[in-house]
Amino acid sequence: MDWDDLRIFLAVARAESLSGAGRRLKLDAATVGRRIARLEEGMGAKLFVKSPQGYALSESGDRLLPHAEAAEQVFAGADEEMSGIAGQLTGQLRIGAPDGCANYLLPQVCAKIAEENPGLEIQVVALPRVFNLSKREADMAIAVSRPTAGRLTVQKLSDYHLSLAAHRDYLAKAPPITCKEDLRHHRMIGYIPDMIFDKELDYFAETEAEVMGLASNSAAVQTRMIEAGAGVGIVHDFALPFAPGVQRVLGGEIRLNRAFWLIRHADDRRSERLTRFAEALGQGLRDEVARLEHAAVEI
Structure with missing residues (x-):
């Protein structure tokens, strides 16, 4: 078993479909299916149960999931350690946010962070709903209320x-x-x-x-x-x-x-890269809310 196999396993577990996992991995669905079949053959166990609703984890898949997520954290930490450029953030990060925040605050905040970190790609997903971080729909999400369930870390932003x-x-x-x-x-x-x-x-x-x-x-x-x-x-x-x-x-x-709340998956608290980005995002958001609300006083 190697990391690439586990990476594909995690993508299918989160997307609950071969096509969805393929889009995330930039692979066609047939290739994803072959890789999962090869992994299952190597492990001697079925990892997914196929149904009209998609691919659900089997009992063996449920047992493998925490180990695959732990491996993901190890490889992410190694990548952060080796790819940093003079302390800058690099790679891709995706933020989910309600559309008011995404339209009026995040463009300015993300522009400043991107200017300070040229190797960083920031994606903002503006949707009027709650994001599922367990399925990795985003690396972190901004919400208008504090969640009370799930393996999450929550920080008040502003x-x-x-x-x-x-x-x-x-x-x-x-x-x-x-x-x-x-x-x-x-x-x-x-x-x-x-x-x-x-x-x-x-x-x-x-x-x-x-x-x-x-x-x-x-x-x-x-x-x-x-x-x-x-x-x-x-x-x-x-x-x-x-x-x-x-x-x-x-x-x-x-x-x-x-209030705005920043939500992250609990496993990500060990990621220095995500923590540094969260700190920059939080400070930028607080500054931008204060600046614009001050400007609105005159209206």
Whole structure:
């Protein structure tokens, strides 16, 4: 058994399909299947059970998994040790993040980290859902609430704020808004209710608004709807500098407090490379939230 066989085994275990593993490994599915068959023959045991849903680990596969993950950590540590260039970060790192963070914060933060580490490839996956780090969908993920289950390490990155807002052109022609009760006379913009993947995104529970006229599962799309003068909605304060003409409404009554959390797989705590990147990401995110929220004070 060699590391390359274990690498392919881990990819299939995480993707739960030959094609998915092949995409990650840049191999065709047939090659992945042959390599798994060769590994199973060498071990004298079936490692996967094939079903219409894909490839699930067998009892033998379950026993092999922690050993394969331990080998992965050893090889990753050796690679980090040997490939560092004058203390710089290298290789590929993937971050999963909610789209508000990914659209308005991570471009600036990652640009700075990339400039300081030219050999580093940073991938940002912006999806409105929770990432599965056990399946290695990402090396680390940013979330809006602290997870309570799983083999994870969790670090608070930064507090941030959100405000009720509308475009000045909309406010000029719409009925005045002097209290929460006035919101019932306005078109509200927010999340699609059955696609809210985290309770922290249920903003309208705090506004007492009754009817939503426009909705999206994307915070960035909601902000663009508000910028287009379509109605009133909740906007990240750090997004306000990117939305000309959008201004706070009922600032004294409605201002929400939330936090970003950085989530990593527990096994990665021994990775100096990931820890250094997490530190740079955290500091950059805190600085960028502070900078943009300060700029938003003038709006």
